[in-house]
Amino acid sequence: MTDSPRTPDATGAPSPEAGLLSLRDVDEKTLSELVRRSVDFHRDQRLATRPLEGRAVGILFTATSTRTRTAFTVAALRLGGTPVAYGPADLQLATGESLADTGRILGLMLDALVVRTAGPLAEMRQLARAAGRPVINAMATEEHPTQAVCDIATLVRHFGSLSGLSFLYVGEGNNTATALARGMARVPGLRVTFATPPGYGLPSALLAEAAAEAGRRGTVIEEVHDMGRLPGHVDAVYTTRWQTTGTSKVDPAWRERFRPFYVDETLMSRFPGAVFMHDLPAHRGDEVSGAVLDGEGSLAWRQAAMKLASAMAVLEYAVAGDS
Structure with a gap:
């Protein structure tokens, strides 16, 4: 893991890295590969080669979840990563810190962030821009x-x-x-x-x-x-x-x-x-x-x-x- 967010863009904000915010952003080939790999892992999870070894994955869920939260937490572990869980009141967002500042800090310390929120997808995009790390949409108001x-x-x-x-x-x-x-x-x-x-x-x-x-x-x-x-x-x-x-x-x-x-x-x-x-x-x-x-x-x-x-x-x- 590096010690700083990704290279800033023209506005001075860190540029977002590849994540999965919307299937609108994903082409046919990428979706096909995600599906194929899902089927492979469903048949045999031992196919995972611990590609997330040494990586920290934030799991930020501000809305309830059983399957999705458990799935991403266990997935990070099965792939060799370390999940870091946050609930709805755990971050300083709850005391008024801005989404941009929160994202910037998380980008300094995490390698990726999985987010579920009752808010709009635009907030996740803002978080991704500030963090400069992959952000995965585990459910927003508009899309899952x-x-x-x-x-x-x-x-x-x-x-x-x-x-x-x-x-x-x-x-x-x-x-x-x-x-x-x-x-x-x-x-x-x-x-x-x-x-x-x-x-x-x-x-x-x-x-x-x-x-x-x-x-x-x-x-x-x-x-x-x-x-x-x-x-x-x-x-x-x-x-x-x-x-x-x-x-x-x-x-x-x-x-x-x-x-x-x-x-x-x-x-x-x-x-x-x-x-x-x-x-x-x-x-x-x-x-x-x-x-x-x-x-x-x-x-x-x-x-x-x-x-x-x-x-x-x-x-x-x-x-x-x-x-």
């Missing part, structure tokens, strides 16, 4: 890119080739949906349908961006607000919990809007042989029935296990590749 890497890797692990696969996302157009749209837009030959409640869809600009990116690869990304307009064939059905971490809904009748988007045995019976996916935590009886979540066709628990493998892949890419 490491979840999408995990999800695509889970599909590859199960199906092998994704070309010709029909994928259905059911539920709110939240940060997981955004990451899936951006990630799957870079996978050739998919059909991706987002079935979202009226008023709770993907941002229109994001949807247009993803659809244009997808079109260059023969992939289709579409959104519907009516469960009667789903594709006739689906290979995988995905949902997330209705109460996304760190958010609330101002509409008091929101549950009535969401109720038709409940994933149960009746919905799954429309797509014989389709697998079920969920990023967890799940609320049985809200977005999904217990019979589907815990059924034989559920990949949710394999998906959860992939979180560790994908965290290893992302850390290897962002930190070990940063020399």
Whole structure:
């Protein structure tokens, strides 16, 4: 580890190094490599050659987490690094120190930073610029890119080739949906349908961006607000919990809007042989029935296990590749 942040840019601030803030910043080749490496680590974690030996990785989570925080902490250890954990009130940010000053200090002492926040992605970008170290977005308000890497890797692990696969996302157009749209837009030959409640869809600009990116690869990304307009064939059905971490809904009748988007045995019976996916935590009886979540066709628990493998892949890419 060096003793100072990276070379300052023209503004005098340290320049950000390669991390993973948004899948918008990642090209098809890089995403494919992250997915391939995730699958490799899922099959055999002994493939890790301790590339983070002697490196310190900050784990800054200001929002709750079970899977992602544990995955990145253990991933740093499995890759030979040392995780340094921070909670929401542990840094001087809690007493008024600026984000830029905090980032600059962390950049002097850490080799990388994994961040989950209920705030906007712009704050992570600011932190990365100040630190001059790789910053990994473990969830921001707008996007959850490491979840999408995990999800695509889970599909590859199960199906092998994704070309010709029909994928259905059911539920709110939240940060997981955004990451899936951006990630799957870079996978050739998919059909991706987002079935979202009226008023709770993907941002229109994001949807247009993803659809244009997808079109260059023969992939289709579409959104519907009516469960009667789903594709006739689906290979995988995905949902997330209705109460996304760190958010609330101002509409008091929101549950009535969401109720038709409940994933149960009746919905799954429309797509014989389709697998079920969920990023967890799940609320049985809200977005999904217990019979589907815990059924034989559920990949949710394999998906959860992939979180560790994908965290290893992302850390290897962002930190070990940063020399």
